[in-house]
Amino acid sequence: ADEVALDPWGSSSVSDYRKLFEEFGIEEFDEVLEEVPNPHYLMRRGVIFGHRDYRPVAEAMREDEPAAVLSGFMPTGDPHIGHKLVFDEIVWHQQQGADAYALIADLEANAARGMTWEEIDEHARSYLLSLLALGFDPEEGTLYRQSTNREVQDLAFDLGAEANFSEFQSIYGFDGETDVSHMQSVVTQMADILYPQLEEPKPTVIPVGPDQDPHVRLARDLAERMRFFKVSEAYASFELEPEERDIVADFYKRLDPAEFDDDMLRCTHVAEAIAETPLEELAVDASTLDDLLTKLEEGGMEPVRPRTRFFDRRATDEAFDALIDAIDGEKRVYENHVDAFEIDLAEAEELAREVEVDNGGYGFQPPSSIYHRFMTGLTGGKMSSSIPASHISLLDDPEDGYNKVKSATTGGRETAEEQREKGGKADECPVYELYAYLLAGDDDEFAKRVYDECVGGERLCGDCKEQAAQLMKEFLEDHQEKREEVEELLEDADIELES
Ligand code: SF4
Secondary structure (H helix, E strand, C coil), X not given: CXXXXXXXXXXXXXXXXXXXXXXXXXXXXXXXXXXXXXXXXXXXXXXXXXXECCHHHHHHHXXXXXXXXXXXXXXXXXXXXXXXXXXXXXXXXXXXXXXXXXXXXXXXXXXXXXXXXHHHHHHHXXXXXXXXXXXXXXXXXXXXXXXXXXXXXXXXXXXXXXXXXXXXXXXXXXXXXXXXXXXXXXXXXXXXXXXXXXXXCCCEEEEECHHHHHHHHHHHHHHHHHHHHHHHHHHHHHCCCHHHHHHHHHHHHCCCHHHHHHHHHHHHHHHHHXXXXXXHHHCCCCCCHHHHHHHHHXXXXXXXXXXXXXXXXXHHHHHHHHHHHHHHCCCHHHHHHHHHXXXXXXXXXXXXXXXXXXXXXXXXXXXXXXXXXXXXCCCCCECCCCCXXXXXXXXXXXXXXXXXXXXXXXXXXXXXXXXXXXXXXXXXXXXXXXXXXXXXXXCHHHHHHHHHHHHCCCCCHHHHHHHHHHHHHHHHHHHHHHHHHCHHHHHHCCCCCCC
């Protein structure tokens, strides 16, 4: 079929990644690679192939500014080498300075997959052990379960007020038979995605497989909507007289919704700038907002980083305080500023005095995402948890891991002669994938050598698999040893292991 189906709970595999770029607006990762500090080998080798809006995250990490990474795991079975990609992505972002969050999607496992709580507990523990064994620092990072995180539940409830059934229908194909818990698990997941920004808006990346993109798009959408939600909430908490309410309504109406963000940001910028600048330095003559901003910047004012802060309580207060000062200051120059806001002085004053927003406001930034390729199953086709021979579990006996690699399908030719002549098809070979995704580790040269030798006909599948099998065995031994070592770390970590 030509259609690319993205179903987060289905078994669809995405065969043509290019279509994702065209149809869903996922961007090619290669285009941001240069902006990423010390890119991970999965990024360098194109295993992470796509992204949505990753630039702000890369920039924040470069500039040592707040950023976050979050991913969730549905504990439906043992963690396998496909999950290791996501573990690695979380750990790497944490090492680059991002606040790292890993959560156990126990509600989703229960609602969408029908797992019992006992099964969930057992697998949850196992996922976390592997994550810690791969380098996650639980003291710096946050681990939690959906079901026991009250803040996530509250946020989910708020988000639920912004989503409706027909939307879920069209995104996830929910119908009249879909149970309510399943819908609840969706809003919970949205809350997970936005959770790192609860205290403070910051660029946040969600590393996922491309099948999870519908979740990311909905979360981005809801993040956007929450700002408007807060405006309406603000109305409700204004407790204004009817005509005061009109003034407020009018004020918001004046902003073009398409430009909403921008206008609000600009007002905040100017107001912040005014608040921080001695009066005499503000004696610039400016007639438009752009003009004013330019002049303020020329005067050595740091332009505020473009992030949506208007509904951040402090920013809002400062903005309105600055307006009050502007009005009380009786300086002509302020009139210019206020002209530039295109806000009537009297109205602004009214607003500034009356607006008391009790609620902090969310001010979320739309979350970013990065997408990695799915690993091909060792037996060909999709790697699937339900087909043991198709994948290698991180808990597999190292000897079994060795044997699975030895019996994997390859991109080799019919005969050794043909292979020497035409070379192997590394691009279609699950064994080559093992090298590129895992076995070569950070060693690009090694990965490249395997590739070149394969396609050049110098490498034959028997030896190649023997080497890969050996490396896999060593990896599993090492990983399982580390899992034992981090047992204690996990006991000490701030997460409830049993439901
Ligand atoms: Fe795959 Fe190795 Fe055979 Fe090449 S030589 S097709 S990489 S198993």
